[in-house]
Amino acid sequence: MWATVRPEAARRLLLAAVDSFAELGYHGTSTRHITTGAGMSAGALYVHYRTKADLLFQIALIVHDSVLATLREALDGKEEPPQRVRALMYAFSSWHARHHEAARVIQNEMRALEPEHAARIAAMRRQVRELILAEVSAGAASGHFDVADLPGTARALSSLAIDVCRWYRPEGPRTPDEIGALCAHTALRVVGAER
Amino acid sequence: MWATVRPEAARRLLLAAVDSFAELGYHGTSTRHITTGAGMSAGALYVHYRTKADLLFQIALIVHDSVLATLREALDGKEEPPQRVRALMYAFSSWHARHHEAARVIQNEMRALEPEHAARIAAMRRQVRELILAEVSAGAASGHFDVADLPGTARALSSLAIDVCRWYRPEGPRTPDEIGALCAHTALRVVGAER
DNA sequence: CAGTCTACTGAGCGATCGCTTAGGCTGAGC
């Protein structure tokens, strides 16, 4: 996810910021804590980023790009609605386990963005929601699913996957792939695909 | 939920803190912002609370008490597992809509607590999880539900309800009661109670 | 080798933070 961030020092700062934002929150993290974590002195952050808020924005852009790419790749080549929802939910929820630190940052810290940056991120989040809603709607229209409330059901699937980043612990009993399989199975029950 | 907090000035401070913590986060909120919101000067906070962190702890105690009381009251008198899970999920999710600000505080800001306070809150959260797990397990044992993974399914129900506080907006199209009904219905599908 | 550029250091700026303290106001009890 971070491979494209250059130069290497900018990437080190960004990774240190994700770590610290996830653990202490945006406002709980000082710029000195970030630069120390990246092995640099206090002023180095401003060589690569305009402000602390800009650093958060760059993180949000990269992370949301990663989510969207992951979801689209998961759907690629799948035809039948149950297969598509299974792939989508597997990818979405296992991504939230694998990248739980980055996910926590984009779930909890977006209110620190300036309005115009927040709007750009909100647009990317809307794309994710519409992607899920489209799959639920398609399955309901084709008769594969039994769904009375389309947006409400899409919201439920979204909740199942996103909430993973809140409770997931790497030392816990489940791997990201096992969580993906569980969430996908649960999602198919939620849309009424099991007969 | 806050009626028992006395004197009235302490309650005003507490309510202002919940508002601000929910909107700006614990570290994003200054003690001056809290006292201004309660119509007092900066020093007034320390008449009623030892520290800013202690104020957060008092909030967490009250809020978790409210959740536990709400869940136990919802189960009271219900006999059959499907009825109990429906009541539990209705109460849990509609509580998260009705009290979405307080819920956001206890979901996102608990890491700011001191270790011994965090441990007390963690114990209360464990009680909530065990309450849900017990209902899922009882329904599976009695044959009302079809559940292969008991803790995983309990976690899914918990996610459905808790995540409400992340996306709920008072100006949105659904009332807390409608959200409760939707989550309860979804939960019964997740546990395989629909035949 | 001299000159230039980029990446970074480290001191430090003004602002704001959590919290303390001295003192004033108010109302219940004697």
Place this chain on the structure above:
DNA sequence: GCTCAGCCTAAGCGATCGCTCAGTAGACTG
């Protein structure tokens, strides 16, 4: 009518915040 405890204000402490900037080390160019 006086005392005193409880509640609150206003000023301000030391620490830390985000951010700036003059200076430097080292690689590259001509």
